Amino acid sequence: MAQLQNGYSNKKQLDIVVVGAGLVGSLEALYLAKRGHRVRLYEFREDIRKTPTARGRSINLALSVRGRRALKDVGLETHMIKEHGIPMTGRRIHRTDGSTYVIPYDANTKQCIYSVGRNYLNSLLLQESEKYDNVERYFNHKLIESNLKKGSLTFQRTDTNEQVHVTADLIIGADGAFSAVRKAMMKRPFFDFSQKYIEHGYLELCIPADDNGSFQMPANYLHIWPRGEFMMIALPNQDASWTVTLFMPFSKFKNLDTEEKLIAFFEKYFPDSIPLIGKDKLVEDFFAGSPSPLVAIKCRPYNVEDKALIIGDAAHAVVPFYGQGMNAGFEDCSLLDELFQKHNDNLVEILNEFSDTRWEDTFAISDLAMYNYIEMRDLVTRPSYRLRKAMDDFIFWLLPNFWVPLYNSVTFSTMPYSRCIKNREWQDQVLKKTWSFFGVAALIGGAVALKLKHFV
Numbered sequence: 155m156a157q158l159q160n161g162y163s164n165k166k167q168l169d170i171v172v173v174g175a176g177l178v179g180s181l182e183a184l185y186l187a188k189r190g191h192r193v194r195l196y197e198f199r200e201d202i203r204k205t206p207t208a209r210g211r212s213i214n215l216a217l218s219v220r221g222r223r224a225l226k227d228v229g230l231e232t233h234m235i236k237e238h239g240i241p242m243t244g245r246r247i248h249r250t251d252g253s254t255y256v257i258p259y260d261a262n263t264k265q266c267i268y269s270v271g272r273n274y275l276n277s278l279l280l281q282e283s284e285k286y287d288n289v290e291r292y293f294n295h296k297l298i299e300s301n302l303k304k305g306s307l308t309f310q311r312t313d314t315n316e317q318v319h320v321t322a323d324l325i326i327g328a329d330g331a332f333s334a335v336r337k338a339m340m341k342r343p344f345f346d347f348s349q350k351y352i353e354h355g356y357l358e359l360c361i362p363a364d365d366n367g368s369f370q371m372p373a374n375y376l377h378i379w380p381r382g383e384f385m386m387i388a389l390p391n392q393d394a395s396w397t398v399t400l401f402m403p404f405s406k407f408k409n410l411d412t413e414e415k416l417i418a419f420f421e422k423y424f425p426d427s428i429p430l431i432g433k434d435k436l437v438e439d440f441f442a443g444s445p446s447p448l449v450a451i452k453c454r455p456y457n458v459e460d461k462a463l464i465i466g467d468a469a470h471a472v473v474p475f476y477g478q479g480m481n482a483g484f485e486d487c488s489l490l491d492e493l494f495q496k497h498n499d500n501l502v503e504i505l506n507e508f509s510d511t512r513w514e515d516t517f518a519i520s521d522l523a524m525y526n527y528i529e530m531r532d533l534v535t536r537p538s539y540r541l542r543k544a545m546d547d548f549i550f551w552l553l554p555n556f557w558v559p560l561y562n563s564v565t566f567s568t569m570p571y572s573r574c575i576k577n578r579e580w581q582d583q584v585l586k587k588t589w590s591f592f593g594v595a596a597l598i599g600g601a602v603a604l605k606l607k608h609f610v
């Protein structure tokens with residue numbers, strides 16, 4: 155059995171069931187295993203390590219500081235960053251004439267985000283859990299019924315149809331945006347819930363490696379084709395291919411219903427991408443799938459007394475435009491771990507504090523992610539955005555501890571998300587007052603100059 159954290163070998167071992175062996179559930183299992191608790195991880199699908207292709211959503215993800223911190227805690231950060239992360243140092247913007255320019259994420263301290271493979275990371279987390287005798291994994295088990303207050307769950311085996319009944323000291327629902335654990339919570343009084351489907355969907359395409367197995371575009375960037383109402387982005391993969399994602403209103407997707415219309419659309423808006431993707435491949439991939447919807451979910455409280463808790467997308471699915479969904483879910487696990495430490499495994503205190511404090515930050519990142527879509531698809535091309543970014547970068551360079559720009563605070567720090575917003579609002583006020591001051595000073599200066607001229 156792997157080394158337990160200091161002092162935990164003598165504690166009462168809690169019996170914890172984690173529902174969902176996605177990114178967040180698999181990581182949470184590791185944190186709990188390190189604390190010496192018995193963990194049973196139940197997953198609806200088969201073991202991702204046995205399925206070579208990505209399932210459903212994005213093939214790669216942007217990993218940033220919050221996610222890295224969690225991976226560091228479970229001993230996987232260095233491996234993930236050094237062996238399987240592709241640094242992305244800034245946004246590389248593609249104009250319609252095919253020319254590009256770079257907007258660095260962090261011109262001063264040169265921090266970057268990393269493109270990582272979703273399947274690889276999920277498999278790595280599961281593989282790591284094999285090192286712990288106190289973790290059991292059950293795949294092909296779908297949660298179909300629960301009595302959270304009693305800590306009891308019923309799973310249906312998808313391979314044999316058999317029903318499996320389970321009880322635990324604590325149930326952690328990490329079963330994604332359409333969480334069955336959350337559905338059970340929704341039947342309870344005082345559970346607030348809202349969901350928002352945006353009118354835009356996404357479709358994934360691919361730019362393959364060139365004949366020499368190399369990247370066809372400069373690798374260390376997140377490439378963006380911002381087109382106002384819609385955009386296309388590309389993140390690099392380990393095999394030198396690119397996962398290209400087109401985000402667009404569903405109505406626009408619907409209009410592209412023939413090969414000719416599709417090619418004409420790409421020739422107008424993304425001409426430089428056609429030779430990279432390949433005309434035939436573009437047509438084939440575009441019509442092979444249909445655009446997927448994007449949903450944001452806010453809810454609270456996250457717990458049922460000391461018996462059940464939801465984390466990750468189950469608690470706070472966000473639209474993907476800040477690249478923070480997984481990072482926020484990983485941060486949930488780090489924060490929970492701190493609370494286990496702080497409250498000495500007292501579940502009432504741990505769950506109540508998590509539930510009472512975390513929602514404000516997850517609501518904040520949800521709002522920030524909605525805003526960032528507008529920034530990525532539209533604002534980045536505007537002079538006003540670039541002026542503000544230059545100002546932020548300059549003041550950050552001058553006073554790095556005093557002025558942290560919004561993107562840096564969200565992506566390269568662990569500042570609570572709600573504080574990132576407040577910080578930005580304060581910065582807006584400072585700049586507004588500064589402009590007003592200079593405006594008034596210029597006005598007074600002008601008036602004085604006029605007066606003096608009058609007397610001369």
Ligand SMILES: Cc1cc2nc3c(=O)[nH]c(=O)nc-3n(C[C@H](O)[C@H](O)[C@H](O)COP(=O)(O)OP(=O)(O)OC[C@H]3O[C@@H](n4cnc5c(N)ncnc54)[C@H](O)[C@@H]3O)c2cc1C
Nearest residue numbers: 174176177178198216297329330466467477478479480481
């Ligand atoms: C297009 C796109 C791009 C994204 N890009 C980024 C990015 O760059 N950076 C980032 O940080 N985030 C990104 N995200 C968000 C990220 O994918 C999610 O936040 C993250 O996957 C959430 O992990 P999770 O484990 O909470 O949920 P999930 O990944 O959804 O995992 C839930 C697991 O629970 C299982 N499950 C579901 N129901 C049951 C049941 N009834 N019984 C048992 N098991 C069940 C599922 O099979 C699944 O394995 C992106 C999302 C999308 C859609």
